[in-house]
Amino acid sequence: MPKRPPQAADFEVDATGMYVMPGIVDDHVHIGGPPKNPDAEYVYKLWMAHGVTTVRGVPLTSHAMSVSERDRSARNEIVAPRMFNYQTAGSGWDQGPVDRPEQARAWVQWAVKNGVDGIKLFATRPDIAKELITTGRAFGLGTMAHLGQTGVAQLNAIQAARMGLQTVTHFYGHFEALMRDYVVQPWPADMNYDDEQWRFGQVARLWDKIHPPGSPEWTAYLQEHLKLGTVFNPTMTAYAAGRDVMALRSRDWHARYSLPSLIDFYTPSLLNHGAYFHDWATEDEVAWRNFFQVWFRLLNDYKRMGGRVTVGSDAGFIYNTYGFGTIHEMELLQEAGFHPLEIIQAATMNPALSLHEPKARPLEFGVVRQGLLADLLIVGENPLANLKVLYGTGATRLNTKTGQVEQVGGVRYTIKDGIVYDARKLLADVAAMVERQKQERAKAPRR
Template structure:
């Protein structure tokens, strides 16, 4: 049996090997407490799981992986790694192991505990970054760590910190902290730390003064900040201030116009009507106004300006989470499916509301409006390709919690959209594995693995061909995984809607 140091070195090779190699990124400052190693149900403490004769991506064919107490203890060629006596052995001949599993870098979870958390690992997603944290997410994380709930590893933001009036002004069931100046912004960061947040979430309507105070106070408190680039702040300033990641592509699209000053003046004229009663009504109003500004930015796109900005992001180590899934659902509504088999894994009171919301969002669009919005979406794909060419680290995230995005399943759609944008398959995999894992400070020896029936390096859709999953040392073989998915579907069908108004979906992409 190898020493712990050898095991860590081997695991690091797995998670950073040939499959996932890319330019190094700036070091993260992880805030999450390390996950406790809880033996999987039915597994004796100190017992070993042996996965044999698999192709391990980044290591090679015919490899064996040994797992004990939620940690990888040894990997190597099967002929060179003896299986300990008494180990539970799974022969994975012809299978492909994705070390660490998949990581979803942008989620919002609000729904039944029996449905949402399990869907992630059952789809090979072993860790998530929760972008609008609340008490329920900390409760779920504690239960997952204790082995009481099947779910992913969670990295959890604090409440959204925004300027006023915020679109999401406290009628969504989750708290928004509105700040007006530097002192209130600093207090909000300290409150986030006191609540147990792993990082600070910044939002669109912050003033430059408040944003700079958040960035500075976050450094003082040992936290990272991530989220939207405020409408009034140049992206270069946010990057220079150490923002860990920029979410979505709205701000990037506006910043790559040759007429950015004019574009920003137009954005300053966008108003949120305070007489609108719900966050959804406010968002719909914002959505219609901003698309007109984005169209102007697309028409005045400047390649040279874009490359200079993206080179700066790459030099600073600023990541970008494009969330193409939510952009696609909002801007290519002609391609939405209302009959997806994935929807059965969510309660009908959630999925049944989506068509009503999307109809309201698209109400009044002319044929010209629709054509322009399609062009805007195509331009977003171009920006993703430019980001990749510039060496900006991309993260795979979906904005799950928004309509038409089912937890776990949606990340596989995101990978396909990144490939459609022009990323090589290897780099798409990197955006969902090593890149977010490094940013989040996930341990390299964690016993999280995705086992596939086909090689995802030959086609990104092969990530859907799941044989089994290892999550926190618990091995879910094909039969158990399918049984647990059926359990989730039954729980979703039996789920009763919450109190009136709580079922409204979250829409973050702005």
């Protein structure tokens, strides 16, 4: 062997012929919990098995548990990615809901002292949003907003960005800011936001109600975001079932890696978030397919101008299983027009920058560079040629010599903080958890 490092090592990886890239940073996650996935270990191992070495929890879970899990991961006491703790205003403290700007300010000051890394906004009242963003920024907290439909008429993506919001997650707020003939989305008269088939079915109808791609208004919108430094974190995978529910419901990995309890949670229901396919029609899917085309263009145009786009999965809902969803988001960026190298940038360096900048800290991970933390993934096949090789289930390929169909790829090793994890072993642990739950269910049949 040529050049070896001088010091003795705990573990030696022979990566001859393999491909190395920075560990993936998933910019939008939650860890679920009972009843859908009782153990966080299931989620952590799925992430790590897909090379995800850092996650932004928005929120990961409750504030107290997010802090303790983040710290345990930082000490490498658990097999889990590095975590960033984003929380909604008022979470964690005992001084009531944040319903006026002074409260918002007080909560931010409390949050800074109590282990919050950033603020997640929803349909937040504009005066409160402004206080959260301004005070948060002043104290080094990151900001991300899901500009929920119940508040978007008062605060859309460009208005929030003008307040200093860092990251717009999902698509909420973009399309509403670009509407052509309306200032409020023209909902049907019997629109019921709490009925999720209405909620998710109607958002897609915005696709042809906006200033069209390439129009002066469209370009000016993106240019203003670019100037303000807004980050777009689309989480397209979380909406992919809307355009083809059958495809997402029958993913190759569900049988082996999606817990039965998680599949239950995905199954149409009036109660579970994201289980909105009550009576999902071809027309709904067509609306979503049209919507995706416009959304793709928005993201790709923003990227082409130099805007920052980041990979986030928002998994644990809507047939979007942890780890697999992160890789699927990368595939969707390719569909949007990104080159695979740009996708890897969106999955590594871009979110890493977004996590470091509010803290005014130099980059510690997200690129392969001497002096940075050793957060890497190693895969036996070239992800630039086919992103599917990053899926735990790998990519399907016909071996033309043997005539056999093979599964190739799958992350081989995930390295976090210099600690090497065998990704296949992590997946085997996950498969065993799924199998165990299936057996428990077989023993105690449910009605």
